[in-house]
Amino acid sequence: MKKQKPKLAVWKFASCDGCQLSLLDCEDHLLAVADRVDIAYFPEATRAVVKGPYDLSLVEGSVTTPHDEERIHQVRRASRLLVTIGACATAGGIQGLRNFKDVKEFTTIVYASPQYIETLKKSTPISDHVRVDFELWGCPINKSQLLEVISAFLYRRKPNIPAHSVCIECKLRETVCVMVAHGTPCLGPVTHAGCGAICPSYHRGCYGCFGPKETPNTASLSSWLVRLGMKNDAILRVFRTFNANAEAFRKESQAHED
Amino acid sequence: MKPFFIIHRNSLDSLFGALVGRNFTLVGPTLRDRAVAYSEIATVNDLPFGWTDEQDGGTYRLKKSDRQTLFDYAAGPHSWKKFLFPPALQLWEAERQIGPHEASPEYPPSHEGRGEQPRYAMIGVRSCDLHAIAVQDKVFAEGSHRDPTYEARRKNLFIVAVNCSHGGGTCFCRSMNTGPRATSGFDLALTEILEADRHVFLAESGSDRGAQVLREVTQEEAQESDIRAAERITADASVPMGRLMDTTDIRGLLYNNYDHPRWDHAAARCLACGNCTIVCPTCFCNTVEDFTDLAGTRAERRRRWDVCFAVDFSYIHGGSVRSTIRSRYRQWLTHKVATWIDQFGTSGCVGCGRCITWCPVGIDITEEVREIRANRPDDRKTLSEVGHAHT
Ligand code: SF4
Numbered sequence A: 001m002k003k004q005k006p007k008l009a010v011w012k013f014a015s016c017d018g019c020q021l022s023l024l025d026c027e028d029h030l031l032a033v034a035d036r037v038d039i040a041y042f043p044e045a046t047r048a049v050v051k052g053p054y055d056l057s058l059v060e061g062s063v064t065t066p067h068d069e070e071r072i073h074q075v076r077r078a079s080r081l082l083v084t085i086g087a088c089a090t091a092g093g094i095q096g097l098r099n100f101k102d103v104k105e106f107t108t109i110v111y112a113s114p115q116y117i118e119t120l121k122k123s124t125p126i127s128d129h130v131r132v133d134f135e136l137w138g139c140p141i142n143k144s145q146l147l148e149v150i151s152a153f154l155y156r157r158k159p160n161i162p163a164h165s166v167c168i169e170c171k172l173r174e175t176v177c178v179m180v181a182h183g184t185p186c187l188g189p190v191t192h193a194g195c196g197a198i199c200p201s202y203h204r205g206c207y208g209c210f211g212p213k214e215t216p217n218t219a220s221l222s223s224w225l226v227r228l229g230m231k232n233d234a235i236l237r238v239f240r241t242f243n244a245n246a247e248a249f250r251k252e253s254q255a256h257e258d
Numbered sequence B: 001m002k003p004f005f006i007i008h009r010n011s012l013d014s015l016f017g018a019l020v021g022r023n024f025t026l027v028g029p030t031l032r033d034r035a036v037a038y039s040e041i042a043t044v045n046d047l048p049f050g051w052t053d054e055q056d057g058g059t060y061r062l063k064k065s066d067r068q069t070l071f072d073y074a075a076g077p078h079s080w081k082k083f084l085f086p087p088a089l090q091l092w093e094a095e096r097q098i099g100p101h102e103a104s105p106e107y108p109p110s111h112e113g114r115g116e117q118p119r120y121a122m123i124g125v126r127s128c129d130l131h132a133i134a135v136q137d138k139v140f141a142e143g144s145h146r147d148p149t150y151e152a153r154r155k156n157l158f159i160v161a162v163n164c165s166h167g168g169g170t171c172f173c174r175s176m177n178t179g180p181r182a183t184s185g186f187d188l189a190l191t192e193i194l195e196a197d198r199h200v201f202l203a204e205s206g207s208d209r210g211a212q213v214l215r216e217v218t219q220e221e222a223q224e225s226d227i228r229a230a231e232r233i234t235a236d237a238s239v240p241m242g243r244l245m246d247t248t249d250i251r252g253l254l255y256n257n258y259d260h261p262r263w264d265h266a267a268a269r270c271l272a273c274g275n276c277t278i279v280c281p282t283c284f285c286n287t288v289e290d291f292t293d294l295a296g297t298r299a300e301r302r303r304r305w306d307v308c309f310a311v312d313f314s315y316i317h318g319g320s321v322r323s324t325i326r327s328r329y330r331q332w333l334t335h336k337v338a339t340w341i342d343q344f345g346t347s348g349c350v351g352c353g354r355c356i357t358w359c360p361v362g363i364d365i366t367e368e369v370r371e372i373r374a375n376r377p378d379d380r381k382t383l384s385e386v387g388h389a390h391t
């Protein structure tokens, strides 16, 4: 008696496709995934469409249009478990920069006939619209973390995705702290672990791609960044990147507006 | 009386050779990422010759020293604990071979934690860190819950201590009675003596193994003048010490001041990043994580260092016990210097200063204790002050 394989769907909202590509990038592991799950909906990889409902939906991208605002509810209804992947889906993404400005102004500058552009004032994470079962942070996500989430889902265990700081990852791989030893500004102490602390291992400060960690104390870090010589506008910019709309980063950047 | 011997700088490699000959892997200070980090070494040339450091809260700078010495720096970014208590370790692994619910036939299967463990010889361990190793011994090798990996590595360990000639900017071993001179817990202890016409090490042994190795390396007995020179060096080291901490009735002080406003002050600055605990040579907390592969044929259990600053660390049914940063910082500091004494009969702090230097925002354990002591509400005396000895 062969058990039916769980059905996996991958959905795209406003995003660059980088996170979905991480799944395709899994190479050999992808075959193992395909062996264990029925890839039922994944337009980036295959045209085959299997009708829902789906056991696991991976959602990439943020909600930026009235149409997507509707569509995400359909996705939710068709999914047993819904996992958001990447900075766009979990925080609103780089396009969340519009949230600090007037998007109308952009459309009139960029498009010849802006009246055809139907877009929302804000770019928002999926969790602002529907219930999300698990969030996988990162711009882009780390493919081993994605495999970890899928494997945890398959064998009904808790995924090992710690929400602590990037500092812990630096320390576990024995990278010398770039902020303490070199005076290089770094967002590591307020950023969610997950990338494996890549930038500090190349003597760069963390850019915060994985968004805020649990209980982030951004205000304290900012005061230290000032001591390291950073000006208000520079601090605003470091918090306003891929995760600009994540609450802790958004508030911190706003605190540095003149 | 313990005889002291002289090892010339140029024959330090014969000491290393004698240890390698005994199948030890040498680990010691090296230059890495502009800091003095402990890694595997082969010869004296791997040591940071002519380098020193400047340390303060949240700041470490490697500097060229004006002295041509090998050990003119204080504690670095790493602690020696990583060699005895590895940051990540596989504890258990099983492969599905037969039916869906059967583990692999040889049980327990091979894994990193139980296999043959490395035999380390640590070169250049300072007095504070010798005390830290003794503290972790109590945790991992002396209690009722022993750690087999730690025990195996510890049993093999050979320690070459170096007496401090450099009081670091954040050091306070003198306050904690843990230095700067190594008095026990080593196989060999060296004091580096640099004079106009010679560069030597005064060597003493602290174990039979140490004495044997020493006999093999040198026959030159130290003169009275060498011993006095070494004493001067270690005494000088204790003069400029970056920090100090008054530990008088420290348990009473902390147990009676759980609501001290200073905890709010610390919480406003603390990032809950966990760096302080990871660099601390005595912090021993770890967590265990279970993994499966995609195919569902392999299961694995791994252990890694964990920190009491993580929300998950105090997660019990229904939520995290220490949800605020205030409660986590207070837990860390109080455990380090107070409840540790109740638990293990010794302080959990040896005054190495690492948590001060490597805190990204320079939070200083000595300053926090001082502020709590200095500005207590009147009803928050220590137990001894109210005439109640704490036992
Ligand atoms: S608490 Fe700080 S000073 Fe004390 S042993 Fe740990 S790292 Fe060193």
Ligand code: SF4
Pocket (backbone or CB within 6 Å): B269, B270, B271, B272, B273, B274, B275, B276, B277, B309, B358, B359, B360, B361, B362, B363
């Ligand atoms: S005391 Fe410093 S190193 Fe420790 S958790 Fe707080 S900010 Fe991080």
